[in-house]
Amino acid sequence: MLAGFFVAVLIVQAYVNAEFTGDHIQDEVGDQAGVPSAILRGGPIINTTGGQESTTRLPERTIALTFDDGPDPVWTPKVLEVLRRHDAHATFFVVGSQVARNPELTKRIVDDGNELGLHTFTHPNMQRLAPWRRELELSQTRMAIARATGVRTHLARFPYSSKNAAIDEVNWKLIKEAGALGYLVVVNDTDSNDWQRPGPDRIVADATPAGDQSAVILFHDAGGDRSQTVAALDRFIPLMKARGYRFTTVTEGLNLGITAQAGSLPALPLNPEAQSGDTWRGAAVVWTVAIADGLVTAIAVLFVVVGVLTIGRTLLLLLLATRHARQRRRPGWRWGPPVTEPVSVIVPAYNEKEGIEAAVRSLACGDHPDIEVVVVDDGSTDGTADLVDRMGLPNVRVVRVPNGGKPNALNTGVAMARHDLIVMVDGDTVFEPESLRLLVQPFADPSVGAVAGNVKVGNRETTVALWQHIEYVIGFNLDRRLYEVMNCMPTVPGAIGAFRRQALAQVGGVSDETLAEDTDVTMALCRAGWRVVYEENARAWTEAPTTMEQLYRQRYRWSYGTMQAMWKHRKALSDSGTSGRFGRVGLPFLALFGLALPMLAPVVDVMLVYGLVFWELRETAIAWLGMLALQLLTAAVAFRMDRESWRPLVKLPLQQFAYRQLMYLVLLQSATTALTGGRLRWHKLDRSGLASPPAAVAVRVPAQKRPVSPSPVELQPIGDGRAPGSGDRQVPDQIGRIHRRVREHDVQ
Template sequence: MTSRHARRRDPRAHWILLLLTLTACAAALLFEGYTHHQLGSAAPPDRRDCAPAPQAVREGGPVLRVAGGPAQGVEAAAPRTGATALTFDGGPDPVQTPRLLDLLKAHGAHATFFLTGAQAAKHPELAERIRAEGHEIGSYTYTGADLAAASAPRTKLELSLTQNVLAGAAGVRPHLLRLPYATSAARLCESEWAAARRAAGDGYLIVASGRGIRQYAQTSAAYDEVADLLKQRGPKPQTVSAAVGLPGANPGVPTIARWQGTGLIWAQAVAHWFAVAMTWLLTAAGALTALRLLLLVFFARRHVRQVRRGRRRPRGPGLNVPVTVIVPAYNEEAGIAATLRSLLASTHAYTQIIVVDDGSTDRTYPIARSCPDRRVTVIRQPNAGKAAALNTGLRWAHFDIVVMIDGDTVFEPEAIQRLIQPFADPYVGAVSGNTKVGNRRGLLGKWQHLEYVIGFNLDRRMFDVLECMPTVPGAIGAFRREALLGVGGVSEDTLAEDTDLTMALCRAGWRVVYEESAIAWTEAPASLKQLWRQRYRWCYGTLQAMWKHRRALIERGPAGRFGRRGLTYLGVFQTLLPLLAPVVDLYAVYGLAFQDAGQALRIWLGFTAVQLVGALYALRLDRERFSPLWTMPLQLFVYRQLMYLVVVQSVFTALLGSRLGWHRMQRTGTATQTLRRGAPV
C-alpha cells in the first residue's frame, strides 16, 4: 500500500552497527571473563602421576635456559656463593606490594617480582614503581594459568599478553618466567618441563626456587618472613639477574610497544567496567521486569474489582444508539466476507457499515459489493493508505459513534453492543475492545496468542485504571465522532495511525477506556517474516507517535497525566528495555560460561516461574485455556529475541531518518476458517 510513508530506502547500516556493537560487547566480556575467571580449575594441580623432568634439569640450578632451542640441551645456573635472590609471585597487590616495596627500600634490598599481566593491567602504577625502585620484573603469565596443562596457543597468549601489559605499565620486556604452581627445579615434572621448553622458544629464562633463590607469595605472612630475613646480618638480597650474574633481564621497549601495552591496559579497564556496568544493568533490568509484572497484576486486579462494582461504567440502562462501522480494506479478499457476515450478525441492530476499498488489486471490492444487505455501503478510492481510507469512511458516517475495524477482523455477536456501553459517560472519547488471535494452532500462533492476552490486554487494563491508554487497536475500537473531528480525524503523520489517534484524544482531554467483554478475532501473521513486517511497522509507528506527542510529558491536566504515565511506560518498558535486551542476554551467556552456572540457571528458572504465574492470571482473566503455557519457555529463546530486534531496527530506522512502507500482512483466512469450526484452541 503506497502512502506518504513510501519507503525512501531500506536501511542496512544499523544491522552492521548492531553487529559491531554486540561483537565489541562480546569481546569485552570474553576478555573480562578470561582475565578474572580463568578457564579451568584455579586449584593447585595434582602432579603425583606426572613423570619427572630429565635428571639434568632436576639436578641443575634453579635458573634454566634451553641451549640452542627446544631441541637441544639445558643450561642451569644458580646464584653465586653467598648471594641470595628474593622473588615474589603474583600481583601486584594493592595492599601487600606497597608494604613489601617500603620494606625493601628501608633495608636497601632488591628483589624480582614475577607479575601476572592481569594484575599489572589493574595496577600499572605499582608495576612502574617496582621498576623505578630498581627491582626486577618477571612474568608469571597473564592469569596465573597452569602452563603445564595449557595448550601451545594458550601458552603463547598468556605470555604475549603479559609482555604487552608490562611494556605499557613499566616500559620493560621481561626475560624471566616463573611457571605458576611450579616450585623448585628438583621437583619439576615432565609436563612442566615441556611448558618450560615452549616458553624457552620465545627467549625466556625459567626461574624456580632453591639454591639461593627464595620464593614468596605476596601475603602478610610473607611480609613477616621477609622482614625477619632482612634483619639478619650479611649480604642484602638481590634480584635474580644480579645474584646469578646475568645481564639485566628488563630491557626497555620501543615507544610503539609501550603504546600498544597502554592500549591493552585501557582495553582491560574498559572490559572490567563494562562487565560491572552490565551486572548493575542486568539487576536493574530484572527489577524493572519484575516491577512491570507486579504493576500489571496489581492494576488488573484493581480493574476487575472496579468493573464488578460498577465504578468503571455508568449505572443505568444500557446504551442502545445507532453506530457507524468503518472497514478500511486493501487486498482483503481472504477475510472481508467473514468480516461483513460477523458485523451483520451483530445483536446491535442499528448499524451502518462502510467498506472503504483503498485501491485493492484483488477481489476485495467485488466481494464486498456482492453483499445484499442495505446497511452495507462500499466506497472505492485510489490507494492512499489506511488513515485516508478511515477519513473517507468518517465523511460518510451518519451516526455519532464510530467503530473502526480491520478488514480481517471477525466480531463476536455481542461485541458492538458491549463496545459502545462506556459512551454513556460523556467524557469517554474512545473505547478499546479485546482482540484475540484466531489462528493459534501452530507454535507461532500460540506465542502471539499469549502475547495478546498477557501483554496487550493486561497493559490495557492498567492503562484504563491509570487513564493513560496509548492505543485503541485498529482491529476493534469505537470513537465518539465529536472527538474524532476535534482532533482533525485520523492523522497520516505516522504508520501507527491508531496509536497516533489515541494519543491525540488523550491530549485533548477525552477518556479512553478498555472494554474487555467486547471481543473480536483477528488473523495473526503465520510466518516469522510476516510477523517481523507487522511488528516492525507497529513499533516504528509507535516511536513516531511518541515523538509527535512528546510535549505531553510537560503538559498539565489529562494531557500531562497521559504523558507522564503512558509515554514514560512506553519509553521504559517497550523501548529502553528491549534495546538493552540483546546485550543483557549476551551477559547472561557470559555468566553461564565464566561465573556460577547453577546460580544463573536458578535465576532464569525463577524469572520464568514468575512470568508463568502472571500468564496464568492473565489467561484466567480472559477466560482462556492454560494449555498454551507449555510454549512460554520456548518463547524466550525465539519469539522474544525477534521482538527485541524489531525494536532495535525500528529505533535505528528512526534515528537514520528513513521511512517505511505499509508492510501489509498477507491474509490467508485461516482465522475465520478456525472460527467456523468453533472456538480456537
C-alpha cells in the same frame, strides 16, 4: 550487530578474567625419565636459552623474595610499603591481564627498584594449552609490561609450578619452549604457604631457609586476602637481616651466583628497556582489556536495569491489573445506563478478499440494536468491494476510493458514517455477536472518548501464531488494564476500537503523519482530556502473521510508528493539564516498558550464556529461572483474567527467548531508521482468511433492516461450549465450521 559486539566483548572479558585457583594446586608429577638429573637436583633459575640446560642457585645467605599473581590494587601497595620500609627489593611475577588493568601500579613496582617477571596473561595451566596459545600467553604479558612500564623482562614462571624436583617431562618441554623464546624459568626453593593463610608465625617459619642456605621464596601479593602475608613480611625481612641475609631480586641474585661460579660472565641487566614495537602493541592489549572491562561493567549495569524494570513492571501489573479485574467483576458493576444509540462501523479494506466476508458478516449481524457498516475499499485490486456488494447485507455500504492509505480510508468512512458512535475495525477481523454491543457500553460515561477492545489471535496452529496469542494476552490486554487504571492508554487497537465522533473531531480525525495511526490518535485523545478505557469482554478475532518474516515486518512498522507518535506528541512532556499528565506519565512509561525494556531484554540471555560457561552454573541458572518464574507468574495471572487455557504457557520460555531477540532487532532497526530520517512504507501482510471466533456464534440480521424473508437464523453453539481459547488446537476446525454454517444459511 550490536549483540554480536557484546558477545565478542564478553568472550574477551572471559579470556582476560579467567578464574584461576592458587598456584599450590598442581597436576600430579608425571614421568621424569626425560628430565636431566642436573635440572631435577639443580637451582631454581633454569636456563635453556641457546640450547643449553643449566641451573643456578643464589649465593649463600641470599634471599630473593618473589610474589605471584599480581599486581593487586589492594595488596601489592601494602607489600611495596613493607619492602620500602625495610630497604628490600623483590621480583614480582605478574599476570598480564592484571598489568593491563593496573598499569600505574605495575610502573610503581619498577620505580621502587623491584623486578618484573612473566606469570602468563590469564593464569592458565600451561600444560593444557596448545603451543601457539602458550606463546601468546607470554608475548601478551610482555607487551602489557612494555606499555605499562617501558621495560621488558627475561624471567618467567608458570602458574602451578613448584620446585625442581617436581619437574616432569611435560613441564620440561614447556621450560625448553620458554628458553627458545629467550626466557629463564624461575621455580622456588622455599614455599611460604601463605596461600593457606595459616597465620604470620607459620608463614615466617615456612619461609625461613635452613641454616645459611640461599632461597628463592614464593609469596603471593594477589589472589585473595593477603593481610597475613603482609604481616609476615614485616617480621620476616628484619629477622633474616639480623641473621646476616641479604635481599635481592632474582636477576641480582643470578648475577651474584654467576660471578661466584664463573667469575667473568657478563651480568644480566635489571629491567632492560622495552622494544618500541612491544610498547605500541602493548597499548592495544591494554586498551582491549580496558574496553572489555568497561563494557562488561556496562552490560552488568544494564542487566540490573532490566531486572529492576521487569520486577517493577510485574509488580505494577499484578497490583493495578488485578485491581482493574476485581472492579469489573464486582457484582452489579456497570458503566452506566445501557448504551443503545446506533453505531457506525468503519472497515478500511485493501485487498482483503480472504477474510472480508466473514469480517463484514460478523459486524453487520451483531446483537447491538442499530448497526451501520461502512466498508471503505482503499483501491483494492482483488475484488474486495465486489465481494461485499454480492453479500447483499442491507445495513452494509461500500465506498470505493483511490488508494490513499489507511488513515484516509478511516477518515472517509467517518465522514460517510451516519451515527456519532464510531467503531473502527480491520478488514481481517471477526467480531463475536455481542462484541459490538459490549464495546460501546463504556460511552455511558460522558468522559470516555475511546474504547479499546480485546484482540484475540484466531489462527493458533503455527508456533509463531501461538507465540503471538501468548503476547496478546500478556503484553497487550494485561497492559491495557494497567494503562486504564493509570489513565494513560497509548493505543486503541486498529482491530477493535470505538470512538465518539466528537472526540475524533476535536483531535482532527485520524492522522497520516505516522505509521501507527491508532497510537497517534489515541495519544491525541488522551492529551485532549478524554478517557480511553479497555473493555475486556468485547472480543475480536484477528489473523496473526504466521512466519517470522511477516511478524518482523509487522512489528517493525508498529515500533517505528510508535516512535513517530511519541516524537510527535513529545511536547506533552512540558504541557500543563491533561496533556501534561499524559506526557509525564504515559510517554515515560511507554518509553521504559515499550521501548527500553524490549531493547535491553536480550542482555538477560547474553548474561545467561556467559554465566553458564564462565561463572557459577548454579547461581546463573537460579537467576535466570527466577526471571522466568516471574514471567510465568505474570502470564498465569493474565491468562486467568482473560479466561484462557494455560496450555500454551508450556511454550512461554521459548517464546520469551525468541521474542527478546526479535524485538531487540526490530527496535534497533526502528531507532536507526528514525535517527537517519529514513522512510518506512506500509507492509501488507499475506492473509489466508482464518480469523473467526472459535466459540458460540449467533448470527442475525439487525431488526430495523431485516427483510421479511428469510426468517432470522440463530446458529447453535459450536463444539463443547467452552470459553474462547480453552482448546487452542480446535480453533482452525471451528473457524471452518462457522464459515460453512453462515454460508449455508445465506444470511441477507
